Amino acid sequence: MNEHLILALRATVGEQYVVIERNDLWVYRHDGSVDHAWPGAVVLPVTTEQVSKVVQLATAANVPVVARGAGTGLSGGAVANGTILLSLNRMRRILDVSAANRTALVEPGVVNIDISKAAHQYGLYYAPDPSSQKACTIGGNVAENAGGPHCLRYGMTNNHVLGMEVVLEDGSAVWLGGSHRDAPGYDLAGAFVGSEGMFGVATKILVRLLKEPEAVRTYLAIFNSMEQASSAVSGIIGGGIVPAALEMMDALAIRAVENTRPMGYPLDAEAVLLVEVDGLREEVDEDGVDVLRICREAGARDVRVAESEEERERLWAGRKGALGALGTIAPNYVLVDGVVPRTRIGEALRRVSEISKEYGLPIANVFHAGDGNLHPCIVFDERKPGETGRALAAGGAILKACVDLGGALSGEHGIGLEKQEYMPLLFNSDDLRTMGWLCAGFAPRGLFNPGKVFPRGAPAKPTNVRPITASKNGDAWI
Amino acid sequence: MQPRIDVIASLFSGLGETPTRTAPYTVDGTAPRAVVIPKNVPTLQEALKIAKANNLGVLPRGGGTMMGIGNRPTRTDLVLCTKNLDTLVEYEPADMTVTAQAGISMKRLRETLADHSQFLPLDVPLPDRATLGGVLAANIAGAHREAYGTARDWVIGIKMAHADGSLTKAGGKVVKNVTGYEMTKLYVGSLGTLGVITEATLKVLPIPAVRRTLVARFPSMADACSAAMEIHRAGIGTLACVAVDIGARPRIKAQMPVLTLDDALLLVEIGGRKAAVERRQSDLVSLLRNQFSVPCDLVASDTTALWQSLTDMGWSTENSPVFSMRLLNTPTAVVEMYPQIREALRLESFTVGSIMQASIGVLRVVAWPQPGTAIAPKDMADWVTAFRAAAARTGGHIIVEQCSPQIKQALAVWGEPPESISVMRRIKEQFDPTGILNPGRFVGGI
Numbered sequence: 001m002n003e004h005l006i007l008a009l010r011a012t013v014g015e016q017y018v019v020i021e022r023n024d025l026w027v028y029r030h031d032g033s034v035d036h037a038w039p040g041a042v043v044l045p046v047t048t049e050q051v052s053k054v055v056q057l058a059t060a061a062n063v064p065v066v067a068r069g070a071g072t073g074l075s076g077g078a079v080a081n082g083t084i085l086l087s088l089n090r091m092r093r094i095l096d097v098s099a100a101n102r103t104a105l106v107e108p109g110v111v112n113i114d115i116s117k118a119a120h121q122y123g124l125y126y127a128p129d130p131s132s133q134k135a136c137t138i139g140g141n142v143a144e145n146a147g148g149p150h151c152l153r154y155g156m157t158n159n160h161v162l163g164m165e166v167v168l169e170d171g172s173a174v175w176l177g178g179s180h181r182d183a184p185g186y187d188l189a190g191a192f193v194g195s196e197g198m199f200g201v202a203t204k205i206l207v208r209l210l211k212e213p214e215a216v217r218t219y220l221a222i223f224n225s226m227e228q229a230s231s232a233v234s235g236i237i238g239g240g241i242v243p244a245a246l247e248m249m250d251a252l253a254i255r256a257v258e259n260t261r262p263m264g265y266p267l268d269a270e271a272v273l274l275v276e277v278d279g280l281r282e283e284v285d286e287d288g289v290d291v292l293r294i295c296r297e298a299g300a301r302d303v304r305v306a307e308s309e310e311e312r313e314r315l316w317a318g319r320k321g322a323l324g325a326l327g328t329i330a331p332n333y334v335l336v337d338g339v340v341p342r343t344r345i346g347e348a349l350r351r352v353s354e355i356s357k358e359y360g361l362p363i364a365n366v367f368h369a370g371d372g373n374l375h376p377c378i379v380f381d382e383r384k385p386g387e388t389g390r391a392l393a394a395g396g397a398i399l400k401a402c403v404d405l406g407g408a409l410s411g412e413h414g415i416g417l418e419k420q421e422y423m424p425l426l427f428n429s430d431d432l433r434t435m436g437w438l439c440a441g442f443a444p445r446g447l448f449n450p451g452k453v454f455p456r457g458a459p460a461k462p463t464n465v466r467p468i469t470a471s472k473n474g475d476a477w478i
Numbered sequence: 479m480q481p482r483i484d485v486i487a488s489l490f491s492g493l494g495e496t497p498t499r500t501a502p503y504t505v506d507g508t509a510p511r512a513v514v515i516p517k518n519v520p521t522l523q524e525a526l527k528i529a530k531a532n533n534l535g536v537l538p539r540g541g542g543t544m545m546g547i548g549n550r551p552t553r554t555d556l557v558l559c560t561k562n563l564d565t566l567v568e569y570e571p572a573d574m575t576v577t578a579q580a581g582i583s584m585k586r587l588r589e590t591l592a593d594h595s596q597f598l599p600l601d602v603p604l605p606d607r608a609t610l611g612g613v614l615a616a617n618i619a620g621a622h623r624e625a626y627g628t629a630r631d632w633v634i635g636i637k638m639a640h641a642d643g644s645l646t647k648a649g650g651k652v653v654k655n656v657t658g659y660e661m662t663k664l665y666v667g668s669l670g671t672l673g674v675i676t677e678a679t680l681k682v683l684p685i686p687a688v689r690r691t692l693v694a695r696f697p698s699m700a701d702a703c704s705a706a707m708e709i710h711r712a713g714i715g716t717l718a719c720v721a722v723d724i725g726a727r728p729r730i731k732a733q734m735p736v737l738t739l740d741d742a743l744l745l746v747e748i749g750g751r752k753a754a755v756e757r758r759q760s761d762l763v764s765l766l767r768n769q770f771s772v773p774c775d776l777v778a779s780d781t782t783a784l785w786q787s788l789t790d791m792g793w794s795t796e797n798s799p800v801f802s803m804r805l806l807n808t809p810t811a812v813v814e815m816y817p818q819i820r821e822a823l824r825l826e827s828f829t830v831g832s833i834m835q836a837s838i839g840v841l842r843v844v845a846w847p848q849p850g851t852a853i854a855p856k857d858m859a860d861w862v863t864a865f866r867a868a869a870a871r872t873g874g875h876i877i878v879e880q881c882s883p884q885i886k887q888a889l890a891v892w893g894e895p896p897e898s899i900s901v902m903r904r905i906k907e908q909f910d911p912t913g914i915l916n917p918g919r920f921v922g923g924i
Contacts (some may be wrong), residue, residue, distance in 0.1 A: 049697070053678060099711075123708045123713070147654055149655075155627075155631065168901070174901070175896070175898065177547060178873065179808075180840075180872070180875070182617065182667070182877075182897065183875055184875060184877055184893060184921045185895070185898065185899070185902050185919075185920075185921040186668055187663045188901060189664025190630055190666075193663075196659075211713040214713075215517075234572060237572065238571075242683070242684070274743065280750075280758070281757075282754040282757045283750060284750075286752075287751075288752045288755055320583055339652045339654055339655060341651055341652055342573050342653075343570055343572045343573050352843070357824045367740045368654070371654040406652070407651075407652050408652050410655070411654040412654060413656070415657060423657070423658065426650070426657055426658075427647070427658060428646075431647055431648065431658075433644075434638070434640070434646045438659055438905060440904065441908055442900075442904075442905075459867040
């Protein structure tokens with residue numbers, strides 16, 4: 001990278017906050033996916049003014065800018081190839097929590113769970129809870145429109161972000177949205193969430209807080225077949241109950257969990273269903289009775305109940321640790337984020353199982369059953385010749401199956417580098433052109449995070465292979 | 479040079495109905511030069527291509543209930559009406575999603591969903607005429623937004639016909655989807671300036687097993703709003719909670735307590751399963767009794783009809799030039815500004831009715847002119863400007879929803895453009911480079 005630019009960046013944010021040495025850049029080479037590249041320089045600003053100045057310098061030098069939070073993303077969105085990588089981790093102040101307005105104003109580097117921790121004293125919390133919430137930052141959540149198990153009832157990041165201050169290509173900082181949803185004009189805040197870092201850099205984010213529910217109850221139901229568990233899911237949704245979360249795991253995932261961190265799941269069980277209901281005590285009682293009945297009628301051989309925070313944590317631990325546990329089966333996996341209409345889950349799972357046989361690779365399913373967001377996890381060993389290619393092809397086949405069933409490529413991880421070549425499965429060139437129009441409205445020069453989301457026209461390249469070892473100690477972040 | 483009027487109408491022959499009498503499609507006092515009601519999506523695309531080739535201003539229209547929204551169009555050439563695109567495309571109750579073409583009436587959509595005990599939680603004025611496409615384009619929210627959000631939170635997929643006649647889709651039919659940008663958010667509320675909505679997919683919800691409305695009388699709007707804030711703070715979980723004044727009372731289709739001049743009613747809707755509703759009701763009754771010494775009664779009348787009548791207020795089909803506006807501000811500022819706004823409108827010889835959602839800082843004011851009195855457009859514009867300045871001090875806005883074309887000439891109905899206007903203009907240029915879609919009607923003259 002040009003020496004004058006480096007000097008100017010150092011003058012802007014301080015000598016030690018511009019990283020260019022290879023040894024120091026190592027950790028910034030990839031996010032939670034396996035795509036990786038060397039950034040030209042990592043810049044760590046601490047104020048909006050510094051971000052503006054960095055962006056101005058980048059625009060003048062015609063060097064792209066890739067914003068980065070905690071690097072937990074699963075689609076390569078924060079991978080920067082030779083460009084400026086703008087790490088927002090020093091901008092981590094919670095500027096305001098307003099109990100009266102039920103909002104929090106935060107900087108982009110604030111960790112997701114810290115918003116809820118700060119709001120807890122007012123009996124409030126921030127609802128979207130990606131499983132990486134102890135590490136991921138709100139800026140990254142905004143870029144990817146992050147989800148989580150509790151999206152089913154409470155919606156995605158986009159339903160909870162009211163507005164943001166954004167630095168545009170010319171370095172100007174403007175507010176999009178605000179405390180009022182229907183402020184005059186286009187819903188630019190809504191359009192910005194999920195733009196995968198391509199529209200600008202969010203430097204302040206105003207989020208909506210919800211009242212903590214009075215009661216929460218979690219059920220863990222164990223089934224002898226996936227069909228039984230799926231029929232319980234249909235029964236719950238069809239019965240007019242919208243649980244806070246509705247999560248499923250299949251036999252392979254169950255056995256992997258038991259092999260690493262035994263949760264007391266029966267090893268011969270074929271499916272485990274986690275159902276969480278929340279609200280007033282009365283609601284939890286009424287919904288809970290129904291959930292219990294529906295699970296039993298669907299053939300559950302055992303249903304466990306948790307009401308205290310500790311018991312809930314225990315029931316959730318198996319679910320959240322499932323992906324990491326897959327490391328006991330094989331060293332690598334391809335994680336697919338396809339989504340299908342709820343009524344097609346059974347079919348989708350059958351297709352996944354067929355694909356597993358066709359490609360000769362085990363596939364575990366750990367997923368958000370309530371909203372149809374599958375997470376088939378193709379397990380393989382990259383040291384065996386040809387397995388990587390086969391695993392990626394199987395992933396592509398699953399995405400195609402999801403689209404054929406009326407679904408989409410990504411429920412919550414984003415497109416990034418990982419899935420950009422699959423976009424034409426869902427969108428034709430006219431559809432993609434409108435996305436280009438929107439991007440050009442925000443960033444006419446294409447300065448931010450170029451080369452993501454849109455297909456490059458080249459055949460799909462191996463990108464989404466991720467070594468399991470990376471997540472062995474932590475939660476499986478889906 | 480633009481073609482002559484008769485030539486314009488002939489350009490669109492064969493694309494669907496082309497009513498020769500265009501007066502019923504008048505927008506802000508001007509009858510369009512042609513009206514086309516395309517019979518299907520391809521003919522609608524064709525109409526757009528022809529309009530673009532001839533540089534005609536296109537005003538998209540659904541049921542025509544909200545054609546008064548926005549600035550006066552700078553060109554009123556073609557009204558393009560989607561009401562014949564009214565197919566229910568797909569409804570799978572177990573998926574809790576529904577897909578319909580833009581011209582379907584909200585009443586029909588509502589009835590279809592109700593057959594399966596589901597509903598779309600949007601407050602829609604005049605649902606027998608309003609169409610899905612129009613509702614999404616105008617994005618007017620009502621009393622239930624505090625519980626359910628607004629249209630943007632329910633649309634998961636959309637199809638658009640653009641100024642160049644191309645047809646595109648965004649989103650999909652699944653409830654959780656981050657495949658590509660959130661184009662649906664951009665289109666909802668864009669008032670037909672970026673394209674014409676031809677189809678949409680929405681999430682729906684199970685209808686609550688029990689719904690009840692309770693009413694309490696307060697000596698002033700400020701008192702009713704304090705109670706509303708307290709109910710919000712207590713987390714009772716209401717579906718809607720609004721304060722209304724004496725002018726709004728006659729519009730409510732339900733038995734309501736009698737009011738004197740400054741009194742206000744607090745209307746609260748609760749819902750859910752039976753035990754939860756009982757609990758909410760008892761919490762509400764004791765909160766109002768203990769903290770405000772005010773009794774709170776169950777409304778015996780049909781709760782759906784009651785809330786629909788409030789939603790309809792000021793959107794009636796009568797031809798009288800109703801003035802209506804929304805003030806969006808902090809709860810405190812809304813409560814403070816209410817009496818001043820009401821007084822200003824009264825001085826202009828209006829009958830005034832107001833609905834306030836204190837917890838989210840929204841005040842809707844509807845003013846009906848008294849027969850035989852003339853309103854000076856300049857005075858109206860002056861006081862709106864003055865109140866706007868006051869609202870801006872606390873970060874608030876005033877949007878004039880409807881007013882006479884004369885007032886519009888003296889007033890930007892959306893107020894000062896936001897600081898992000900340059901981004902909005904660039905987006906508009908990308909989607910509609912020659913500016914044929916709803917020219918001039920949106921924020922900042924977009």
